[in-house]
Amino acid sequence: MTTNAHQAMWEQLNLDIPAHDGLLAVLGKFYGDIYLSQSGRLKGMEYLDFVLSEVHGLRIKELQDAKASGRKIVGTFCVFVPEELTLAADAVHVGLCSGAEAGFAEAEQLVPRNTCALIKSFIGFKLARLCPFTESCDLVIGETTCDGKKKAYEAFAEHVPLEVLEVPQRKTAADRLLWKSEVLRYKQLLEELTGNQITAEKLQAAIQTVNAKRRALQRLNALRQADPAPISGRDALLINQVAFYDDPIRFTASINALCDQIGERVGKKEGVAPAGTPRLLLSGCPMAVPNWKLPYIVESSGAVIVGEESCIGSRNTRDLVSEEAATLDEMIDALVDRYLKIDCACFTPNQERQDNVRAMVKDLQADGVIHYSLLFCQPYEYEAIKIEKTLSQDGTPMLSIATDYSMEDVEQLKTRVEAFVEMIK
Amino acid sequence: MPLVGGLDVGSRSIELVLHDGDRVVDQRKTATTFDPLRQARALLAGVRLDRLVATGYGRGLVENAGLCAAVETITEIKAYGLGAAALCPEARTVLDVGGQDTKAIALAAGGKILKFEMNDRCAAGTGKFLEHLATVFQIPLAEFGAYALEGKEQLTINSMCTVFAETEAVSLMARGRDPHDIALGLHASIVKRTTAMLARVGLASPVLFAGGVANNPCVVRLLAAALGTPLCIPEQPEMVGAHGAAVHGCRTGV
Ligand code: SF4
Ligand code: SF4
Numbered sequence: 001m002t003t004n005a006h007q008a009m010w011e012q013l014n015l016d017i018p019a020h021d022g023l024l025a026v027l028g029k030f031y032g033d034i035y036l037s038q039s040g041r042l043k044g045m046e047y048l049d050f051v052l053s054e055v056h057g058l059r060i061k062e063l064q065d066a067k068a069s070g071r072k073i074v075g076t077f078c079v080f081v082p083e084e085l086t087l088a089a090d091a092v093h094v095g096l097c098s099g100a101e102a103g104f105a106e107a108e109q110l111v112p113r114n115t116c117a118l119i120k121s122f123i124g125f126k127l128a129r130l131c132p133f134t135e136s137c138d139l140v141i142g143e144t145t146c147d148g149k150k151k152a153y154e155a156f157a158e159h160v161p162l163e164v165l166e167v168p169q170r171k172t173a174a175d176r177l178l179w180k181s182e183v184l185r186y187k188q189l190l191e192e193l194t195g196n197q198i199t200a201e202k203l204q205a206a207i208q209t210v211n212a213k214r215r216a217l218q219r220l221n222a223l224r225q226a227d228p229a230p231i232s233g234r235d236a237l238l239i240n241q242v243a244f245y246d247d248p249i250r251f252t253a254s255i256n257a258l259c260d261q262i263g264e265r266v267g268k269k270e271g272v273a274p275a276g277t278p279r280l281l282l283s284g285c286p287m288a289v290p291n292w293k294l295p296y297i298v299e300s301s302g303a304v305i306v307g308e309e310s311c312i313g314s315r316n317t318r319d320l321v322s323e324e325a326a327t328l329d330e331m332i333d334a335l336v337d338r339y340l341k342i343d344c345a346c347f348t349p350n351q352e353r354q355d356n357v358r359a360m361v362k363d364l365q366a367d368g369v370i371h372y373s374l375l376f377c378q379p380y381e382y383e384a385i386k387i388e389k390t391l392s393q394d395g396t397p398m399l400s401i402a403t404d405y406s407m408e409d410v411e412q413l414k415t416r417v418e419a420f421v422e423m424i425k
Numbered sequence: 426m427p428l429v430g431g432l433d434v435g436s437r438s439i440e441l442v443l444h445d446g447d448r449v450v451d452q453r454k455t456a457t458t459f460d461p462l463r464q465a466r467a468l469l470a471g472v473r474l475d476r477l478v479a480t481g482y483g484r485g486l487v488e489n490a491g492l493c494a495a496v497e498t499i500t501e502i503k504a505y506g507l508g509a510a511a512l513c514p515e516a517r518t519v520l521d522v523g524g525q526d527t528k529a530i531a532l533a534a535g536g537k538i539l540k541f542e543m544n545d546r547c548a549a550g551t552g553k554f555l556e557h558l559a560t561v562f563q564i565p566l567a568e569f570g571a572y573a574l575e576g577k578e579q580l581t582i583n584s585m586c587t588v589f590a591e592t593e594a595v596s597l598m599a600r601g602r603d604p605h606d607i608a609l610g611l612h613a614s615i616v617k618r619t620t621a622m623l624a625r626v627g628l629a630s631p632v633l634f635a636g637g638v639a640n641n642p643c644v645v646r647l648l649a650a651a652l653g654t655p656l657c658i659p660e661q662p663e664m665v666g667a668h669g670a671a672v673h674g675c676r677t678g679v
Contacts, residue, residue, distance in 0.1 A: 419502035423538045
């Protein structure tokens, strides 16, 4: 497809064309500096490069084609929205990314200034007409996780077709009942939106599709236990990011092929950095495309990232849905159970996350943890304090960083990260 | 004996320590200005170094500037840790209040860093804060601490932000409060901020106080009182980072 055809499509989606061109130019430059400049990259990453270069092009075209054939597009902001149900209704499930500082001035007319960058970004992208994914959505699903998102969705609902799922804040039997009723409501919403009945057969197939995707990502994570690290943290983050908007079946096949290559590399004891390079685990808030600031700083400071304990990372892939269920009811229960295992900082108490971070440090042989919270993100800033305490019991050093999407603190962050790397060397 | 230079390129000043492996042979200092590289060159004029270790905010600038055949960079955190260990081996905490940033470092024996904290993007509670407010008081910076020590009643300044603190100070003046008392309050607000940061790294004594602000007698007195422990203050507290860089250069060999 030519750029002209893309252009026509973007016009049809009512994007602000000059501003959108500007965004793509910045994205391309950023990607070149942070990704394409890496040496010793895996051949399989070409697929990811291609998908990212066509993120607003071919993938959007696919969405338009799907729409033309009668399929619906559902946009989400949180790993709590069960993708299995979306797929079982034959709709397309996309994560809306919100990782860039765009449209903030517009967004600040709807949300307070001291709102996290992720929220400001998804509102800004909509108000500034910059995101072809948002514009393609037939339905957007919000959730009652943090207060910022809850209140932001009230304002957002005036701009997109939106439904909010109620995610509980604790994990008692009563909370499970509430969550189950919400999962069932989501099923019904999808059936009304698409006109398709979600049957046991369809749901089972969808569960298998999403499990296969998560298994491929689990496999990738397991391969990263090797020293020397066979893949950069930046590339692994990109893979986790692309997982949210690419076609799941094609994506799974590509990641499995990539994992084969990584396996060979591990066998030959080859890596992206020499053995013994300080290994760091990133933990905290999700990093959405194109928020690659911190991983880039870390990997330019003599360390390598070996894991992402985050929603765009292990929080999305750790648990599978049981495939034992035979009836639709049992499958719904299996979904409810799997999703309630998510250890998001919005829950209280949230001991699971402490245990999971600890386990990841051990499995990945990480020398330290960089905890990342977005400024004004209360849940993760609170948990940063707890995690530091937990890790100190094991003698694992942690650096706590709170930042946003702007570049003004890059020099400061570099110094802190470099000092942390010097400290653990 | 090989000659090693430790160069600390800070946001306000640049310090150089020359070390021959046994002892410091010379120390020099200049302002950073808008052309730090030229200033660094001037500072190094006539010195034949075997090795240069750069630290501080502008270390990256120096790295590839050809100032010396062997150049290495380390962060200011590491440099202050090493400098503190060399100057006061028993120190377990380092506080550095420099021109535009503040850092607190927990140290193990030998200068190994256990934990550190740095102020975020803004210059609240740093040397810049004092410099700005001294101008408002029309008092030379070097005399501002002694001036504040003449205060009898320590007034409360609530804001840590330089601009808002100035507004508070001006309105206290307009209400006829004694300027010495106001100055004392401003110094106390810096101390409050730094003690909070020290607490976050665990505050083990003895504490070494480094950076230009350690030359201010009022901050020193208030800080010692707030921490309840005497402070170890090197003769030239602003040289600690450059000293540490030089120590690092001597250790890694030429
Ligand atoms: S951090 Fe929590 S609220 Fe955010 S995407 Fe993850 S699960 Fe959802
Ligand atoms: S980063 Fe934090 S504040 Fe922002 S949406 Fe996620 S949980 Fe909420």
